[in-house]
Amino acid sequence: ALDIGHDLGTAILNVRAFEREHRLVKELQALDQYKGQLIATVAHELKNPLTSIVGYLEMLEGEDVEGAVKQALSAMDRGARRMVRVIDDLLLLSKVGDPSNPVIPRPVDLASVAADVVDLTSVAAQKRDITVLVESPTYPVLASGDPDELDRVLSNLVSNAVKYSEPGRTVTVCLARDGEEVVVECRDEGFGISPEDQEKLFTEFFRSTNPVAVAQPGTGLGLAIVARIVERHGGRIELDSELGRGSTFRVRLPGAQPAA
Ligand code: ADP
Numbered sequence: 001a002l003d004i005g006h007d008l009g010t011a012i013l014n015v016r017a018f019e020r021e022h023r024l025v026k027e028l029q030a031l032d033q034y035k036g037q038l039i040a041t042v043a044h045e046l047k048n049p050l051t052s053i054v055g056y057l058e059m060l061e062g063e064d065v066e067g068a069v070k071q072a073l074s075a076m077d078r079g080a081r082r083m084v085r086v087i088d089d090l091l092l093l094s095k096v097g098d099p100s101n102p103v104i105p106r107p108v109d110l111a112s113v114a115a116d117v118v119d120l121t122s123v124a125a126q127k128r129d130i131t132v133l134v135e136s137p138t139y140p141v142l143a144s145g146d147p148d149e150l151d152r153v154l155s156n157l158v159s160n161a162v163k164y165s166e167p168g169r170t171v172t173v174c175l176a177r178d179g180e181e182v183v184v185e186c187r188d189e190g191f192g193i194s195p196e197d198q199e200k201l202f203t204e205f206f207r208s209t210n211p212v213a214v215a216q217p218g219t220g221l222g223l224a225i226v227a228r229i230v231e232r233h234g235g236r237i238e239l240d241s242e243l244g245r246g247s248t249f250r251v252r253l254p255g256a257q258p259a260a
Contacts, residue, residue, distance in 0.1 A: 089221035093225050107258065120155055143253040144253070161249075163218070164216065164247075169189040192243040193241040204224045238251075
């Protein structure tokens with residue numbers, strides 16, 4: 001016999017559980033948004049006094065000082081510049097994580113983004129004796145997105161590839177179309193990333209435990225920024241990496257049609 005009372009009871013319980021879960025998701029989203037706002041506010045508040053500290057340090061650069069004072073000034077300058085990098089990255093992270101500030105997509109020519117990034121990273125690459133190549137097809141590779149943000153994605157990936165490779169190695173940026181999507185690959189022959197590190201790679205402030213990698217300067221925010229930008233573009237990011245052999249970061253983004 002049908003037990004309508006029992007079925008109805010189960011259905012009501014299911015609806016209540018669903019409602020509870022829905023409420024929890026909403027609360028978590030609100031908390032996440034609050035966290036983002038808090039970080040942005042703190043970063044803004046720190047930025048102004050820091051700008052004045054950096055300005056005064058620059059002013060003192062030409063002064064005729066020696067010994068301990070000179071050393072102290074140089075240490076303060078390094079520290080202040082590092083703080084500026086962290087704060088700028090935090091501000092960008094909160095900007096690209098803000099759902100009320102979505103991407104306004106337009107066609108972005110990835111070959112010109114790649115050329116720009118190679119140009120931008122050439123000094124750092126030369127310093128480490130790394131060759132950066134771009135392989136792009138004869139057809140245009142157009143992504144649908146924000147040009148500055150996509151520039152940032154590629155420059156973070158390429159500068160990491162340069163930082164985390166031994167001198168003499170090559171970094172290759174490879175562009176292609178794949179159906180409705182476009183693919184940007186950044187391949188290196190560098191240190192590689194262990195499976196344990198790969199799991200935490202895109203979280204804020206994560207830096208590898210690999211001693212050769214951690215010797216390089218960084219904030220641990222670069223890949224978190226990359227992940228958020230790719231996500232808000234409706235794309236995804238894949239990683240193939242082996243310790244001691246190198247890494248390939250592959251970003252898939254929605255493609256765009258050339259403007260008529
Ligand atoms: P940062 O470079 O400022 O430390 P990122 O978020 O860009 O921060 O990267 C996090 C960590 O991931 C780095 O500290 C490094 O250990 C590792 N990593 C990133 N890219 C590579 C790469 N191409 N090869 C090896 N390790 C990498």
